[in-house]
Amino acid sequence: MEYLRSILFLAFAIGGIGLFVRNLLRIRRNILLGKKSNRSDQPSVRLKLMARIAIGQGKMMAKPVAGFFHIIVYLGFLIVNVELIEIFIDGIFGTHRYLGHIIPTQLYNFVTATLDFLAVSVMISVSVFFIRRNITKVPRLNSRDLIGWPKIDGNLILIIEFVMMFALLSMNSADINLQLLDHRETLGYFPISHLILGNAFSGLSVHSLIIIEKSSWWFHYLGILFFMNYLYFSKHLHILFAFPNTYFSNLNKKGQLNSLEAITKEVRSMMDPNIDPYAATPEGTIPEKFGASDATDLSWIQLLNAYTCTECGRCTSNCPANLTGKKLSPRKIMMSVRDRIEDIGKNINKNGIFIEDGKQLLGDYITSEELWACTTCNACVESCPVLIDPLSIIIDLRRYLVMEQSAAPQELNMMMANMENNSAPWQFSQSDRANWIHE
Amino acid sequence: MAEYAAEGKSPEVLFWVGCSGSFDERAKKITKAFASLLQKARIDFAILGQEEGCTGDPAKRAGNEFLFQMQAIMNIEVLNSYEIKKIVTACPHCFNTLKNEYPQLGGEYEVLHHAQFLQNLLYEGRLKVEGGNFKGKKIVFHDPCYLGRANDQYEAPRQVLSALEADLIEMKRCRQNGLCCGAGGAQMFKEPEKGIKDINIERTEEALDKSPNIIATGCPFCNTMLTDGIKVKEKSLQVFVKDLAELLNEAIN
Ligand code: SF4
Ligand code: SF4
Numbered sequence: 001m002e003y004l005r006s007i008l009f010l011a012f013a014i015g016g017i018g019l020f021v022r023n024l025l026r027i028r029r030n031i032l033l034g035k036k037s038n039r040s041d042q043p044s045v046r047l048k049l050m051a052r053i054a055i056g057q058g059k060m061m062a063k064p065v066a067g068f069f070h071i072i073v074y075l076g077f078l079i080v081n082v083e084l085i086e087i088f089i090d091g092i093f094g095t096h097r098y099l100g101h102i103i104p105t106q107l108y109n110f111v112t113a114t115l116d117f118l119a120v121s122v123m124i125s126v127s128v129f130f131i132r133r134n135i136t137k138v139p140r141l142n143s144r145d146l147i148g149w150p151k152i153d154g155n156l157i158l159i160i161e162f163v164m165m166f167a168l169l170s171m172n173s174a175d176i177n178l179q180l181l182d183h184r185e186t187l188g189y190f191p192i193s194h195l196i197l198g199n200a201f202s203g204l205s206v207h208s209l210i211i212i213e214k215s216s217w218w219f220h221y222l223g224i225l226f227f228m229n230y231l232y233f234s235k236h237l238h239i240l241f242a243f244p245n246t247y248f249s250n251l252n253k254k255g256q257l258n259s260l261e262a263i264t265k266e267v268r269s270m271m272d273p274n275i276d277p278y279a280a281t282p283e284g285t286i287p288e289k290f291g292a293s294d295a296t297d298l299s300w301i302q303l304l305n306a307y308t309c310t311e312c313g314r315c316t317s318n319c320p321a322n323l324t325g326k327k328l329s330p331r332k333i334m335m336s337v338r339d340r341i342e343d344i345g346k347n348i349n350k351n352g353i354f355i356e357d358g359k360q361l362l363g364d365y366i367t368s369e370e371l372w373a374c375t376t377c378n379a380c381v382e383s384c385p386v387l388i389d390p391l392s393i394i395i396d397l398r399r400y401l402v403m404e405q406s407a408a409p410q411e412l413n414m415m416m417a418n419m420e421n422n423s424a425p426w427q428f429s430q431s432d433r434a435n436w437i438h439e
Numbered sequence: 440m441a442e443y444a445a446e447g448k449s450p451e452v453l454f455w456v457g458c459s460g461s462f463d464e465r466a467k468k469i470t471k472a473f474a475s476l477l478q479k480a481r482i483d484f485a486i487l488g489q490e491e492g493c494t495g496d497p498a499k500r501a502g503n504e505f506l507f508q509m510q511a512i513m514n515i516e517v518l519n520s521y522e523i524k525k526i527v528t529a530c531p532h533c534f535n536t537l538k539n540e541y542p543q544l545g546g547e548y549e550v551l552h553h554a555q556f557l558q559n560l561l562y563e564g565r566l567k568v569e570g571g572n573f574k575g576k577k578i579v580f581h582d583p584c585y586l587g588r589a590n591d592q593y594e595a596p597r598q599v600l601s602a603l604e605a606d607l608i609e610m611k612r613c614r615q616n617g618l619c620c621g622a623g624g625a626q627m628f629k630e631p632e633k634g635i636k637d638i639n640i641e642r643t644e645e646a647l648d649k650s651p652n653i654i655a656t657g658c659p660f661c662n663t664m665l666t667d668g669i670k671v672k673e674k675s676l677q678v679f680v681k682d683l684a685e686l687l688n689e690a691i692n
Pocket of ligand 2: 308309310311312313314315316330331334383384385386387388390
């Protein structure tokens with residue numbers, strides 16, 4: 001009987017973790033469909049940044065209420081990972097609270113009590129989040145970008161977390177009652193679950209308590225496996241991706257847009273009088289397109305950004321274009337990029353290679369009206385708690401519109417024509433530049 | 440600058456005027472105020488005059504990297520031919536582009552925004568405020584995106600303004616959380632997309648909420664946008680939009 005339980009446990013573990021790894025590898029493959037970009041410089045600066053922003057939750061407190069409760073849920077998440085060690089040992093060897101037997105009682109009591117306390121704190125936090133999403137309706141969590149799956153996803157995860165934490169409490173409380181009935185040796189310390197559920201369980205028989213305890217344990221374990229695999233479909237992927245994403249984030253000043261080297265070569269050769277303007281450019285020096293029209297034209301970092309986005313909407317709620325009612329929403333830009341690269345990935349899964357599907361990021365997922373509303377103010381970049389850069393994507397898409405399609409708004413074409421002719425965005429002569437001295 | 444070079448001299452600093460500062464009627468006043476401050480501080484400076492071209496900022500942000508690089512490389516050739524080391528400009532867009540985007544194309548200079556330059560002059564005592572023209576006046580400062588968020592310069596303009604001994608107040612959205620005036624990213628040159636409101640109106644309303652006497656800016660584009668906003672709100676007679684260089688120049692005789 002006992003080893004049957006172990007086999008069942010292992011089968012679930014292998015299935016659950018296997019599926020999880022397969023999905024992660026698919027995401028990795030999708031991300032690597034993006035263009036190369038080198039972010040391996042300054043590793044120590046990057047590590048520090050990751051430690052501060054992702055591990056230390058450095059930007060969360062910019063919104064104090066959300067930040068505070070998020071940090072609790074995050075701590076809960078870390079501790080659950082520690083607990084997983086014990087779940088695995090007990091699950092495989094059919095033991096009960098194995099760690100309690102090998103580490104000092106004081107320490108074990110401390111760890112279990114912390115867990116017990118965090119479980120309740122997490123339940124309170126996710127309830128607060130649920131209320132903010134559905135009852136007080138915080139605007140950035142209820143805007144039109146989120147209609148459909150994103151909204152369900154946001155709620156679903158809160159409910160899952162709630163019931164998983166509840167399973168932990170009922171398991172602990174059943175355990176205490178068993179200990180009180182002298183059915184179990186005293187192991188661990190669970191003040192909070194006893195306070196909350198102790199009375200409800202105290203009249204129950206040893207048999208029912210064991211059932212409650214075991215089924216809660218299984219529920220919790222299967223819940224973790226389910227949660228892991230749910231991540232793939234969810235904005236909650238950020239609990240993993242926030243770490244690499246902050247590590248590989250942009251270290252330059254926010255005002256510095258990247259420079260396109262292929263263009264530098266071409267401009268230099270155009271301006272160099274010693275080069276024959278009619279000579280054919282050597283093969284391979286010119287990229288097939290300037291800027292980005294599809295998700296695969298973006299860099300892998302921009303795609304990693306898209307998978308990391310938590311859909312928190314901090315970017316959009318600070319975007320001046322969005323605040324004044326324009327269609328642009330930097331959060332939606334990130335969500336569209338993820339949708340598109342996911343569609344490309346599914347296409348590859350199905351066909352082995354990508355088969356043209358008549359769609360692209362620009363036009364089918366993101367419209368030029370959204371792109372032209374951006375003031376490049378960097379408010380979105382500043383406000384993102386996981387260091388995502390929506391602006392770089394907006395610029396790459398604009399580059400395609402302008403350099404490949406000459407599809408800028410008419411007034412911008414005039415501005416650029418002036419710049420070409422007079423070296424100024426307005427129709428003034430360059431020879432008048434110093435007139436102010438004499439006026 | 441050509442004259443300096445003809446005499447075989449080089450100035451302490453090159454004043455990069457920028458397109459707005461050269462041609463826009465309102466912005467020319469900022470240019471003159473800053474030049475006057477440079478003279479008051481006895482700074483030996485030059486301008487490129489006819490040899491200056493647009494830095495290319497609006498082209499780059501509109502997505503025309505090609506045109507941007509043409510502009511940049513032409514400007515870099517001129518700057519390098521005069522062996523320019525240090526540049527100051529009153530436009531945050533020029534400042535950002537010269538400082539952050541020219542080095543990749545071979546243009547390496549020490550670039551300062553006029554707020555930083557003026558802050559230094561005040562600190563070194565080369566400029567001194569007397570008279571207290573602005574005592575009791577309420578000044579609210581609007582952070583230009585390309586000075587603040589883009590380059591983390593939040594304190595220099597505030598330091599300059601605090602030298603005026605005025606009452607410096609902050610809007611709800613300031614510093615890192617500042618709100619764009621609506622002109623950046625080449626928006627200055629086009630009509631905004633459809634929405635419920637223009638960005639400059641939203642920002643002007645925020646500033647007016649603080650009932651200031653003066654809205655201070657450090658960018659010619661912000662200046663235009665907020666001046667327009669004040670006009671729409673029919674406050675042109677009560678509230679003035681001024682560049683920090685203009686304010687400082689008024690405070691120093
Ligand atoms: S940079 Fe563009 S998208 Fe980002 S907040 Fe500013 S206007 Fe919005
Ligand atoms: S880009 Fe960043 S700020 Fe915007 S929704 Fe995603 S995680 Fe939040």
